[in-house]
Amino acid sequence: MGELPYTRDIVGVKKCITEALIDILSGEVDISPERIRRLFEEQRIKITKTPDPKFGDIGIPLHPILYMGHIDRSRWVEIGSRIVEKITGREHIDKCYISRAEFVNGYLNIWIDYKRLLEKLVENILLGKLDEMLRSIGRGVKVIVEHTSANPVHPLHIGSGRNAVIGSIYANLLRRLGYDVSERFYVDDMGRQVAIMIYGYKILRENNVKPRRDVKIDHWFGAVYALTNILIEKRKLLRKLNLLEEEFTAKLNELKDRVRKIYGESGDPHTIQLLTILENLEAKKEFIHRYDEELARLRNIFEKLHDKKGLAEYVSEIIGYINKYNGLIKELSTYTSSENKLAIQFPEIYNVLSREIKDPDRAERGIDELIHGYEYGDRDISELFREATSMVLEGFKETLKNINIWFEGYDWESDRRILEYTRMVVEKASKLPYTIIDGRAVIVDLDKAAEEHEYIRLIFGGDKPGRVVLRRSDGTTLYVTRDIAYSIYKFLDLGADKVYNVIAHEQDREQKQVRAILYLLGYRDIAENLIHFQYEMVHLKGRSMSGRRGIYYTLDELFRDYVKTIILDYLDTQLRLGRRKFNYDELRDTASKLAVTNIRVLLSSIDPKKVLVFEPDKLREYLYGSWITYTFVRLQGILRRYLGIEPLDEIVELKTRILNVYHSIGDDVELSVEERNILEKLTDYGEVLITSADYMEPNKLVEYMNELGMMLNRFYEKHPVIGEKRESLRYLRIVIVTLSLLILHDLFNILKLPIIKKI
RNA sequence: GGGCCCGUAGCCUAGCCUGGAUAGGGCGCCGGCCUGCGGAGCCGGAGAUCCGGGGUUCGAAUCCCCGCGGGCCCGCCA
Helix, strand or coil: CCCCHHHHCCCCHHHHHHHHHHHHHHHHCCCCHHHHHHHHHCCCCCCEECCCHHHCCEEEECHHHHHHCCCCHHHHHHHHHHHHHHHCCHHHHHHCCEEEEEEECCEEEEEECHHHHHHHHHHHHHCCHHHHHHHHHHCCCEEEEECCCCCCCCCCEHHHHHHHHHHHHHHHHHHHCCCEEEEEEEECCCCHHHHHHHHHHHHHHHCCCCCCCCCCHHHHHHHHHHHHHHHHHHHHHHHHHHHHHHHHHHHHHHHHHHHHHHHCCCCCHHHHHHHHHHHHHHHHCCCCCCCHHHHHHHHHHHHHCCCCCCHHHHHHHHHHHHHHHHHHHHHHHHHHHHHHHHHHHCHHHHHHHHHHCCCHHHHHHHHHHHHHHHHCCCHHHHHHHHHHHHHHHHHHHHHHHHCCCCCCEEEECCCHHHHHHHHHHHHHHHCCCCEEEECCEEEEEHHHHHHHCHHHHHHHCCCCCCEEEEECCCCCECHHHHHHHHHHHHHHCCCCCEEEEEEEHHHHHHHHHHHHHHHHCCCHHHHHHEEEEEECCEEECCCCCEHHHCECCEHHHHHHHHHHHHHHHHHHHHHHCCCCCCCHHHHHHHHHHHHHHHHHHHHHCCCCCCCEEECHHHHHHCCHHHHHHHHHHHHHHHHHHHHCCCCCCCHHHHHHHHHHHHHCCCCCCCCCHHHHHHHHHHHHHHHHHHHHHHCCCCHHHHHHHHHHHHHHHHHHHHCCCCCCCCHHHHHHHHHHHHHHHHHHHHHHHHCCCCCCCCC
16 A cells, blocks of 8 residues: 555546646756656645635645745746746646646646546546556455454443444455455453453352343343452452551551650640540441541641651551552442442342352462463363353344444454464463573563564664563463464464554553564564554543443443434424424334444544543434435435436446436536535545555544535535536536445445435 | 653544645534425534744744643553
8 A cells, every 4th residue: 555646646637737847847947857756756845725716726835946946036926927827738738637727925726627527537436447446456465454352251332332343444445445354353262351250150150040131141241240350359458458457456556555655644735636536546447438537637637746756657657558548448439339230230140149259369269270271271161161252242243233343253362273373472482582481481571682673672662662471370371472373373374464453552562562572483574564553442421431340331322322312313303393293113223224324433433543532421412424324315315316216226327327417418517616626525535545544544534424425415505406407507416416426325335334225 | 750642612523644825624602594306404603822832944733842731551461
């Protein structure tokens, strides 16, 4: 990608003008043609759209040339008018679709001949030249886009949704550009989180608790995971609290003794205050709650005692304890509040787990055993893991299918081949000169490796590469180890030439470490062609998400909320317009499709590298998807009525008939601003696809779609199409509508938005 | 402490890589247009210290430096 700069300019206007200007300018200014050509190629001089139609359609700032050629400002007008004269000469006018030119303040402004532009667009879109050009870009190169890859321990939430949508759109965009794309989901079933869920699930099974039918399977397992985790963490916290309390009591007593000893019966009011508070604290420690008030009082007294001997130290220690204590209590409360919610929703899970999980150490040991057993192929344990994670995955598939996402393949971390590669990675890495072997643990010191390899320094930039543990002391491997193995698998076994990993920005370092180690292991091609497609998180306003605590806004929920919002919103506007009768089933069906569109558009419309802040309560403000669908439907309606065919069902027929319409346009038409804008926009289409792929910015597609949509709304609000009396104008508008529809249709396909014919 | 990313109207966002004319949209707000290819629309209006300060340049939202604010990462977690 990126190597065909001029194919982006599908109409060729820019190229043509560039060539003409190189010729003309080198004749006017004392700069060699080669140098001017370089200025264009390096984009020091850019051919851009003008900010206002009164400046023409295309503007070229010639200032760099004028300054470089030492042309005094007083002579600009004279030189400018000669440039204008030359560029509007016969040959250029014809070749470059120029209709007129002007020189203003160092800018060369050019007016485009839109009838010629239309001719080119017809050729590109109706006769398939654009298609041919786009398909030739990828030339069948094999690309893997790995995305979503959520831990199978809770339902997909809105963050996973962003990943999934971005990944699926990007994959589809690459397909459109002629790449041979495989979308893959990496099932991370060997991590600690899964083992925690399995630990809980195993207990439930032993107590005959089975997944409930009335709850979607991944949501049920989400509760199992969260409750198991919460119970273990809570018990650990309680233990910490107890320990802290003991130390705290000891310290309190020490301080009390000391106070009595120093001040005895002196009757100093601060001392009495202090003793009172200390006694109160001692009594209170049996009750679990926070000591905010006491903390403030102690600080106060502490200040007054400041200069008195020996006490300051004690008091500040006490304050330290209280701070620590408050912190723990706060943490505990976040667990207990979700625990309570889950206990009400899933009593069958809660009752068993809260009874069975008492000793956190035992639980940790059990989890470690599960991890070990799974990695070393214990049959019963493996079956349990597979059974549970497969069920969760079924839940994922259902959610994803709903929003038009599916995969060429699911690659299990526990796959035999990947595990073989994992062992090989550990083995090979053990022999590296930068590797530290500590018992069974294998640790690669990338800091040291970076000293000797420039490649690694380049990967990390100013960051410290750090040490990477590939195998724990207990002999099990880590996520990063399997990730390295999976990367090898993608290239060697799946035959990828290039791999895009759509993975959150927060994993940037891990991804760099993977590449660095691949490089050290001798897989330089793999390291080079493994691309981290970063995207940022989704933040919910006013809510925080935590899978560990079972708090999340799921994709399933988002879908339901959209359906509701769309229907209610629609009813609102229709009622205002006086309609009174509606068909619920039809409405629901349409709303479901629009929900898909809105979800996909919402999650892909923002630059992936920006944090997406989202307010579930204000869904009605995120309805771009509905809006563009209406425009799309309207275009179809016009053509359906005019041609008497279902336009998108009979595209070949549509194209041939519109070609005839095009040839019937007379010479007498003048294009309006709205029409010219649309043609210009359509001209950009190919370039938008390519740059959006190059820079990994699927949001550019959505943006383009919105802009085209807005232009179309303005256009047919102002100009009748079928109702236009003048024949040539009517034909022209029909052609514009068709070209726009075909481009929108193409975009809907790339973005995988449901194709709706009528609403 | 080190690294990556972000900062543009009340809110969201484009433009930044590759400097160029009046910073483009959307939501919300105010005012108009409701029967004519499906009005989830159209037209008009108010609303911006482009986070701050320096520098480079004929020209800076854009490039460089120094700050400030926010997110994320620096685990024998994933």
